[in-house]
Amino acid sequence: MSEMIIKNGCVVDPLNKIDCEIKDICIKDGKIVESVGRNATVIDAKGKLVYPGGFDMHTHIAGSKLNAGRMMRPEDSRLNVVARTDITRPQTGYTVPNTYSIGYNYAKLGYTTAFEAAIPILKARHTHEEFEEIPIIDKSGLTLFGNNWEVMDCIREDNIDKLTAYVAWGLKASRGYGVKIVNPGGVEEWGFGKNVHGIHDIVSNFDVTPAQIMTYLSEANERLNLPHAIHVHPNNLGHPGNYETTLETWDLFKGKTSKRDRPVFHSTHVMFHSFGGSNWGNVESKINVMADYVNQNNHLSVDMGQLIFGSATTMTGDGPVQYANARMFKAKWTNGDTELEGGSGVVPLFYSAKVSAHAIMWAMGQELALRVKDPWRIALTTDHPNGGPFVNYPEVMALLMSSKKREEALANVHKLASERTTLPELDRELTFSELCIMTRAGTARLMGLQETKGHLGVGADADIAIYNIDPAKIDQHVEHEAIKKAFQKAAYTIKAGVIVVKAGEITATPMGKTIWVNASESIPAEAEVAMQKDMDKKFRNYYSLSKANYMVQDEYLVHPHEIKAGGN
Amino acid sequence: MRLRQEVTEMQEVTLTPKIAVKIPVDGENIKPDTFAGKSAAEIKALDAWNGNTKMTLSDFFDVTVNGSAAPGETKIIIEGNVTRIKRIGEGMTAGSIEIRGDVDMHVGNNMRGGSIVVKGYADGWAGREMKGGELIIEGNAGHYVGSGYRGESCGMRGGTITVNGNAADFVGEHLCGGIITIKGNTGIMPGISNNGGTIIIEGNTTMPGAEMQKGTIVIKGTVAEMIPVYREAGVEEYEGVSYRKFTGDVVIGGKGVLLVK
Numbered sequence A: 001m002s003e004m005i006i007k008n009g010c011v012v013d014p015l016n017k018i019d020c021e022i023k024d025i026c027i028k029d030g031k032i033v034e035s036v037g038r039n040a041t042v043i044d045a046k047g048k049l050v051y052p053g054g055f056d057m058h059t060h061i062a063g064s065k066l067n068a069g070r071m072m073r074p075e076d077s078r079l080n081v082v083a084r085t086d087i088t089r090p091q092t093g094y095t096v097p098n099t100y101s102i103g104y105n106y107a108k109l110g111y112t113t114a115f116e117a118a119i120p121i122l123k124a125r126h127t128h129e130e131f132e133e134i135p136i137i138d139k140s141g142l143t144l145f146g147n148n149w150e151v152m153d154c155i156r157e158d159n160i161d162k163l164t165a166y167v168a169w170g171l172k173a174s175r176g177y178g179v180k181i182v183n184p185g186g187v188e189e190w191g192f193g194k195n196v197h198g199i200h201d202i203v204s205n206f207d208v209t210p211a212q213i214m215t216y217l218s219e220a221n222e223r224l225n226l227p228h229a230i231h232v233h234p235n236n237l238g239h240p241g242n243y244e245t246t247l248e249t250w251d252l253f254k255g256k257t258s259k260r261d262r263p264v265f266h267s268t269h270v271m272f273h274s275f276g277g278s279n280w281g282n283v284e285s286k287i288n289v290m291a292d293y294v295n296q297n298n299h300l301s302v303d304m305g306q307l308i309f310g311s312a313t314t315m316t317g318d319g320p321v322q323y324a325n326a327r328m329f330k331a332k333w334t335n336g337d338t339e340l341e342g343g344s345g346v347v348p349l350f351y352s353a354k355v356s357a358h359a360i361m362w363a364m365g366q367e368l369a370l371r372v373k374d375p376w377r378i379a380l381t382t383d384h385p386n387g388g389p390f391v392n393y394p395e396v397m398a399l400l401m402s403s404k405k406r407e408e409a410l411a412n413v414h415k416l417a418s419e420r421t422t423l424p425e426l427d428r429e430l431t432f433s434e435l436c437i438m439t440r441a442g443t444a445r446l447m448g449l450q451e452t453k454g455h456l457g458v459g460a461d462a463d464i465a466i467y468n469i470d471p472a473k474i475d476q477h478v479e480h481e482a483i484k485k486a487f488q489k490a491a492y493t494i495k496a497g498v499i500v501v502k503a504g505e506i507t508a509t510p511m512g513k514t515i516w517v518n519a520s521e522s523i524p525a526e527a528e529v530a531m532q533k534d535m536d537k538k539f540r541n542y543y544s545l546s547k548a549n550y551m552v553q554d555e556y557l558v559h560p561h562e563i564k565a566g567g568n
Numbered sequence B: 001m002r003l004r005q006e007v008t009e010m011q012e013v014t015l016t017p018k019i020a021v022k023i024p025v026d027g028e029n030i031k032p033d034t035f036a037g038k039s040a041a042e043i044k045a046l047d048a049w050n051g052n053t054k055m056t057l058s059d060f061f062d063v064t065v066n067g068s069a070a071p072g073e074t075k076i077i078i079e080g081n082v083t084r085i086k087r088i089g090e091g092m093t094a095g096s097i098e099i100r101g102d103v104d105m106h107v108g109n110n111m112r113g114g115s116i117v118v119k120g121y122a123d124g125w126a127g128r129e130m131k132g133g134e135l136i137i138e139g140n141a142g143h144y145v146g147s148g149y150r151g152e153s154c155g156m157r158g159g160t161i162t163v164n165g166n167a168a169d170f171v172g173e174h175l176c177g178g179i180i181t182i183k184g185n186t187g188i189m190p191g192i193s194n195n196g197g198t199i200i201i202e203g204n205t206t207m208p209g210a211e212m213q214k215g216t217i218v219i220k221g222t223v224a225e226m227i228p229v230y231r232e233a234g235v236e237e238y239e240g241v242s243y244r245k246f247t248g249d250v251v252i253g254g255k256g257v258l259l260v261k
Helices: A064-072 A099-108 A121-131 A149-156 A160-174 A186-190 A210-223 A243-251 A287-296 A319-329 A356-371 A390-401 A403-411 A432-446 A480-488 A525-541 B002-008 B040-044
Strands: A003-007 A010-013 A018-022 A025-028 A031-033 A041-044 A049-052 A054-059 A111-119 A138-144 A178-182 A230-233 A265-267 A300-303 A310-316 A334-337 A343-351 A464-467 A492-495 A498-502 A514-518 A560-564 B011-017 B047-050 B053-056 B061-066 B074-078 B096-099 B115-118 B134-137 B160-163 B179-182 B195-201 B214-219 B230-238 B241-248 B256-260
Touching (some): A010 A432, A018 A432, A064 A121, A064 A310, A099 A492, A111 A178, A149 A210, A160 A514, A186 A319, A210 A230, A210 A243, A310 A319, A319 A334, A390 A403, B040 B061
Parallel strands (some): A010 A049, A265 A300, B011 B074, B134 B160, B179 B195
Antiparallel strands (some): A025 A031, A334 A343, B047 B053, B230 B241, B241 B256
């Protein structure tokens, strides 16, 4: 089969403790190997940076909410129109690009894996249909559990065995990867026009609290020994003063550990959950408090949720927050009701550098990334397309790598960004190794895929990004524009041993895999039977479809990659 | 002749339609910004998509060019009907276009400066999302004059559109600025979702100003039907004539002004 060797590049591979060494990388049959024969294709990476392929752990790239966004934003689809070529399909859109554009643009940035962050089981089939239309990259997704009736019923009955069985079954039903929790309890309340405002509020019809939902699901997650921690979007997103709720949530898991080499809790898009103040007039950043907490405690990991000025399409399972957004900005709004599994909302927004709240939020994301000391526990994200589209990652990378760029940028945004955050006093500049951890090595490890993803050692998938940067020569403080440009257009992106991007242009479009976690095998029969009995009843009484038509069938995963839970 | 042109520094480009087209042609290259400084041969070679087929302007037009100048001093004359050629003058910033006949949809869309005169009929979306300049339609106009295309929150933001004939429905939907004058009548719902522009209708219309947030709509003719979302607020003079003043749309807390006789 095809062999390839990458020579002379500056290899950054933090999982193997390699920081810019000139080193050959050998590829055979889509994997990285010890050596290759003389006839191997040679890629000369002299004067270039060699990274593992990018790994986005939190993004929204497939599912019915994407299509809701596309339908309500025809004006977005008129942006970035690219006609088809001999090898690429037509592309449209900026915040809600079409599926082809998502695959091509991730590859152009040197990204080779992306995790869809919210799959309602009921809509999972659609998510997988879209996955199969996203070319090049490997995909996977997190399944929503935070507002499911069966979860809350199990908790009310204090039946952790049945809950564990349900989580395993739900993962299989949706062909999902891990447990996502969005505004636990709050979206269920939203079905009655209400919300929860703290982690100890009671969810009306179930007599459980958000705190219980999270701790029980975490318990189930650890019993199943899933590769990823519970992935939580805490209550009160986007409310001034919400940092206290977030800290309380984090404290629930203080001191807890996992059998795996990872934290037990992932707090996502933390920027949106770290506001001080009591209203949008006096809102301020509490990122310093949040970052101190992360620095002092090992039980959690976080991701940024960086804001990008310009157009965004917010989409989340957090129905009530989207209603509030739509009212505040007089924006378009769709509301989704996912029957017994929560809901969702989609609202297009425009983030302006001249609006104080937006400028503060823009500064807060960077503040978080710079204040958290351990890059292995923080991921670079924009919560695409909530904070802004993923195509802007190079802008974020350049901001984090150059205090000069931040200074220049701060001068052009609302002055409260400097007064209500601590960004101006931060002069840290991420190293190439730290950036690598935050965008690939660390994210792959947080998702439990560090054996095959996020590194360049023997046995890893041959997912590699080569950029036109020579870390030995570039002055990142001054030449931030060159860094941004280089990250925008990878010199080469290699996916499973195939050159998919050369000089920023797509050269091949192989189909990536869909990764999912099978946790069903360890479930005791008794718990399985009890849970199935519950579900039969729920389908009979409440669901709009029958159980036989609910689960995603094998046919929907044309390129499946099954991972067994439990092992490590 | 040559000497005179150099002194006046004008460029005049005449396009004469050669064939009747059935499938719409994308004519976004027909504008002074693209034509300025180009020879007839260069202009003929410009792209013009005909449906899904890439063709050139020479497939549809005979082209003559007099002189060579910057966009601001470039005049384009289209001799005849171009009823299946869309997007003429899209995004133009300067110069002028005169269409001596009827034109297809989206004429002058996203225009930023300069002027377009249509001697005949302009189909839907004339001057949509226009930001500056002047668009004059001497005949009638189709639907959505000066509007925002599907999904846009802002239609026209600046400049002026004048229609000497009648205009069809939804004049100035999502208007955010600029002035639209319709000398004839209009169809239903002119100024729907007006967010800060001015519409003057000299003829008759019906159901003006639904969802108006800001801006002004003046109707000099008769209004067949009012939508019951306006509050009467006395009398106001406009160009020396007094009108009944209404404000609304009250349903969305709008502060738009509707002047009706």
